Amino acid sequence: MASLFFTTPQFSHFRPAKPIKSLNSNEPIHLIQLSGSTANHPYKSYFHTISSLCKHGQIQQAVDLLTEMDSRNLPAGPEIYGELLQGCVYERDLSTGQQIHAQVLKNGAFFARNEYIETKLVIFYAKCGAFDIANDLFSRLRVKNVFSWAAIIGLKCRIGLNEEALMGFSEMQENGFLPDNFVVPNALKACGALLWLGYGKGVHGFVVKVGFGGCVFVASSLIDMYGKCGALEDARKVFDGMLERNVIAWNSMIVGYMQNGMNEQAIGVFHDMRVEAVEPSQVSISSFLSASANLGAIREGKQGHAIAVVRGFELDSILGSSVLNFYSKVGLIEDAELVFDRILEKDVVTWNLIISSYLQCGLIDKALNTCHLMRSENLRFDCVTLSSILTAAANSSNIKLGKEGHCYCIRNSLQSDVVVASSIVDMYAKCGRIDYAGHVFCSTTNKDIVLWNTLLAAYASVGHSGETLKLFYQMQLESVPPNVTSWNSVILGFVRNCQLNEAKEFFSQMQSLGVHPNLITWTTLITGLAHNGFHDEALKVFQEMQESGVKPNTISISSTLSACTNATSLQHGRAIHGYTIRHDLGSRISVSTALVDMYAKCGCLSQAKMVFDGITSNELPVYNAMISAYALHGQAGEALAMFRNLEEASVEPDGITFTSVLSACTHSGLVNEGLEIFVDMVSKHHFSPSMEHYGCLVSLLSRSGRLDEAFRLILSMPYEPDAQIIGSLLAKCREHDEVELVEQLSKYLLELEPDNSGNYVAISNAYAAAGRWKEVSEIRDLMKEKGLKKSPGCSWIQIGEKLHSFIAGDGSHPSTEEIQATLALLGTDMNSSA
DNA sequence: ATAGGGTTAG
Numbered sequence: 001m002a003s004l005f006f007t008t009p010q011f012s013h014f015r016p017a018k019p020i021k022s023l024n025s026n027e028p029i030h031l032i033q034l035s036g037s038t039a040n041h042p043y044k045s046y047f048h049t050i051s052s053l054c055k056h057g058q059i060q061q062a063v064d065l066l067t068e069m070d071s072r073n074l075p076a077g078p079e080i081y082g083e084l085l086q087g088c089v090y091e092r093d094l095s096t097g098q099q100i101h102a103q104v105l106k107n108g109a110f111f112a113r114n115e116y117i118e119t120k121l122v123i124f125y126a127k128c129g130a131f132d133i134a135n136d137l138f139s140r141l142r143v144k145n146v147f148s149w150a151a152i153i154g155l156k157c158r159i160g161l162n163e164e165a166l167m168g169f170s171e172m173q174e175n176g177f178l179p180d181n182f183v184v185p186n187a188l189k190a191c192g193a194l195l196w197l198g199y200g201k202g203v204h205g206f207v208v209k210v211g212f213g214g215c216v217f218v219a220s221s222l223i224d225m226y227g228k229c230g231a232l233e234d235a236r237k238v239f240d241g242m243l244e245r246n247v248i249a250w251n252s253m254i255v256g257y258m259q260n261g262m263n264e265q266a267i268g269v270f271h272d273m274r275v276e277a278v279e280p281s282q283v284s285i286s287s288f289l290s291a292s293a294n295l296g297a298i299r300e301g302k303q304g305h306a307i308a309v310v311r312g313f314e315l316d317s318i319l320g321s322s323v324l325n326f327y328s329k330v331g332l333i334e335d336a337e338l339v340f341d342r343i344l345e346k347d348v349v350t351w352n353l354i355i356s357s358y359l360q361c362g363l364i365d366k367a368l369n370t371c372h373l374m375r376s377e378n379l380r381f382d383c384v385t386l387s388s389i390l391t392a393a394a395n396s397s398n399i400k401l402g403k404e405g406h407c408y409c410i411r412n413s414l415q416s417d418v419v420v421a422s423s424i425v426d427m428y429a430k431c432g433r434i435d436y437a438g439h440v441f442c443s444t445t446n447k448d449i450v451l452w453n454t455l456l457a458a459y460a461s462v463g464h465s466g467e468t469l470k471l472f473y474q475m476q477l478e479s480v481p482p483n484v485t486s487w488n489s490v491i492l493g494f495v496r497n498c499q500l501n502e503a504k505e506f507f508s509q510m511q512s513l514g515v516h517p518n519l520i521t522w523t524t525l526i527t528g529l530a531h532n533g534f535h536d537e538a539l540k541v542f543q544e545m546q547e548s549g550v551k552p553n554t555i556s557i558s559s560t561l562s563a564c565t566n567a568t569s570l571q572h573g574r575a576i577h578g579y580t581i582r583h584d585l586g587s588r589i590s591v592s593t594a595l596v597d598m599y600a601k602c603g604c605l606s607q608a609k610m611v612f613d614g615i616t617s618n619e620l621p622v623y624n625a626m627i628s629a630y631a632l633h634g635q636a637g638e639a640l641a642m643f644r645n646l647e648e649a650s651v652e653p654d655g656i657t658f659t660s661v662l663s664a665c666t667h668s669g670l671v672n673e674g675l676e677i678f679v680d681m682v683s684k685h686h687f688s689p690s691m692e693h694y695g696c697l698v699s700l701l702s703r704s705g706r707l708d709e710a711f712r713l714i715l716s717m718p719y720e721p722d723a724q725i726i727g728s729l730l731a732k733c734r735e736h737d738e739v740e741l742v743e744q745l746s747k748y749l750l751e752l753e754p755d756n757s758g759n760y761v762a763i764s765n766a767y768a769a770a771g772r773w774k775e776v777s778e779i780r781d782l783m784k785e786k787g788l789k790k791s792p793g794c795s796w797i798q799i800g801e802k803l804h805s806f807i808a809g810d811g812s813h814p815s816t817e818e819i820q821a822t823l824a825l826l827g828t829d830m831n832s833s834a
Numbered sequence: 835a836t837a838g839g840g841t842t843a844g
Binding site for chain 2: 282288320325349457486
């Protein structure tokens with residue numbers, strides 16, 4: 001096909017005379033002196049002067065000359081009116097054009113029905129966006145021609161009536177007008193916008209037939225059309241077949257690749273362009289930067305920025321945004337900030353970009369401050385700003401901010417935007433209001449796949465697997481086919497609800513339906529298996545993932561490492577450690593943390609320490625992992641020393657740090673040290689302890705027999721105590737003189753969770769430990785009364801042991817048979833589900 | 835005829 005273009009003529013003479021913007025357009029243009037002949041040809045002189053003024057955007061002076069001609073009895077002809085209208089087209093000056101239109105009408109039918117003027121009027125109104133007037137004039141034209149058809153098709157194209165534009169394109173041909181190389185680009189643009197590849201190919205055929213192939217405008221439009229329709233091979237054929245390419249042809253090719261995710265190719269074309277010494281325009285650089293940003297190609301993007309600087313391009317809002325976007329996407333936030341400050345005219349997009357850059361690196365407060373700054377610059381928030389603000393609210397669980405954002409959306413009719421709707425649903429879900437999320441979801445009329453997936457994710461993340469599945473089927477009933485993200489949420493729902501068999505079942509179901517698991521699917525399954533104790537299976541799945549060609553990333557590696565928990569899985573852990581080194585992931589914080597954890601759990605404290613010593617900066621998560629490792633190995637002294645190191649390095653500890661240090665102290669019985677840490681946490685680090693921290697302290701105290709203090713601590717906490725913390729203290733009651741405490745704790749526990757059979761067992765055990773058999777029977781009766789059954793995992797064995805030694809009176813350890821016999825005395829069958 | 839921003843899953 002490409003060879004056909006070689007026989008075509010050059011089309012430069014078809015180019016419209018563009019207005020020449022003079023450098024000093026305010027300078028008046030005087031009547032052109034036609035060397036002596038002026039006096040003899042005043043009309044000719046006026047025509048040239050008016051024409052010149054019109055081309056320089058000085059319509060008003062041109063109109064003044066028209067009036068002057070009138071007063072000198074030199075009636076202007078159609079060509080002068082045509083020039084004037086063309087001048088108004090250049091300036092998009094609707095009102096002046098309408099004045100000229102009035103003059104035309106005043107001059108009578110000879111002018112008003114002149115084909116040239118009529119056509120010019122249609123073109124003028126079409127270019128000035130006066131859709132109704134242009135359409136009206138066009139429909140009343142006695143004589144239509146390619147120019148008026150082109151004008152009307154161009155107009156429909158510009159205002160997005162693409163089908164109508166193509167209908168016009170067909171109609172003009174049916175009426176015997178051969179489209180010229182000015183209409184064809186518009187027709188192609190409409191094809192691109194509608195993704196009508198077939199129609200576009202038809203136009204391409206026409207182009208080849210009538211020989212427009214050599215026109216750069218047409219060829220560029222073909223490239224653009226094919227690019228928009230995703231037919232990059234065809235775009236490339238046209239591109240390769242061009243004898244002469246201008247910068248727009250190059251740009252269309254780059255943009256085509258970039259917008260279809262073929263970023264490497266886009267970068268390749270940009271480089272070819274440089275090799276052929278074609279100067280890149282702002283558009284070239286901007287698209288190149290987008291491609292670099294999409295690939296995270298730091299070196300290329302920086303080069304693009306440098307080229308823009310060398311070429312002397314000012315950072316206008318679009319080019320500036322592209323540079324800003326690049327730095328933001330590759331995580332160079334400081335550079336993004338510098339660029340932002342240098343962008344000359346910041347618009348909503350620019351502001352939105354810097355806001356989302358902040359959000360991306362977790363700087364929520366900075367993002368919100370920037371929103372305030374944006375408002376003080378008198379810019380209004382749009383849907384993009386709002387989705388960022390809602391994301392900020394979601395990520396910080398700030399439901400107050402989220403509700404304010406939601407209200408803003410309603411007041412400004414932004415909530416119908418699908419992206420905003422998804423952000424609102426996600427925000428409520430992440431703020432723990434899944435009910436609100438459901439309401440917003442239901443009231444959104446245009447549900448797209450992301451919105452469905454947002455609610456699916458909401459149910460899944462809290463383990464509501466039933467709701468997730470219901471929604472999953474509902475979306476299919478409403479003809480929204482689930483994608484891999486939807487399947488991932490269904491699997492996550494099962495995983496979070498400990499339904500590993502169902503998770504695996506859906507994992508194979510999706511594959512049999514032709515949906516390929518991605519990295520997230522695999523990681524969900526691996527994490528689920530690891531968390532639920534199926535460590536070997538998790539390791540197997542990690543292996544399968546690699547065999548299926550999915551490359552692990554830091555998250556999947558960390559999950560898999562968490563499945564290596566004992567000496568037998570150490571070999572797997574070491575293998576993965578090797579993989580991280582070979583693939584240059586070893587220096588990543590999450591990987592180092594997981595490795596320290598893995599080695600500690602597999603019994604290799606020294607290896608854990610080696611990984612820890614290999615880190616290059618003071619990263620808190622790795623310190624936390626190392627402190628936990630020492631805690632696990634009973635080396636509380638080392639854990640404490642590491643904590644003090646952290647303080648010396650001025651790294652602010654977080655909640656996890658304190659939990660680890662406190663549990664280290666608990667394991668080693670270092671009560672005073674633990675208490676000291678707790679005091680430091682509040683007074684030195686201004687940290688408000690969480691429920692979990694109080695839990696650690698309660699364990700610390702109760703383990704060393706300071707049960708009353710532990711109980712007083714529970715009562716003085718700024719939190720409502722939960723069943724777990726009460727239960728943990730109850731489990732420590734072992735002596736006769738603790739019966740009063742057991743009574744209080746039992747009362748508390750049964751109020752909190754009257755239907756949890758585990759609590760009854762724990763209370764029975766505590767009474768049994770104190771030898772209070774009457775109370776044990778009472779609790780058992782109470783349990784029967786409530787119709788509660790012992791759940792698997794709860795054990796009566798403690799009661800049996802205690803009872804036996806109580807009966808035997810010698811404190812010897814009883815055999816299983818003996819315990820069983822003793823339990824029978826209490827009417828309990830140990831084998832019922834033990 | 836060509837260029838920039840926001841949403842979901844580990």
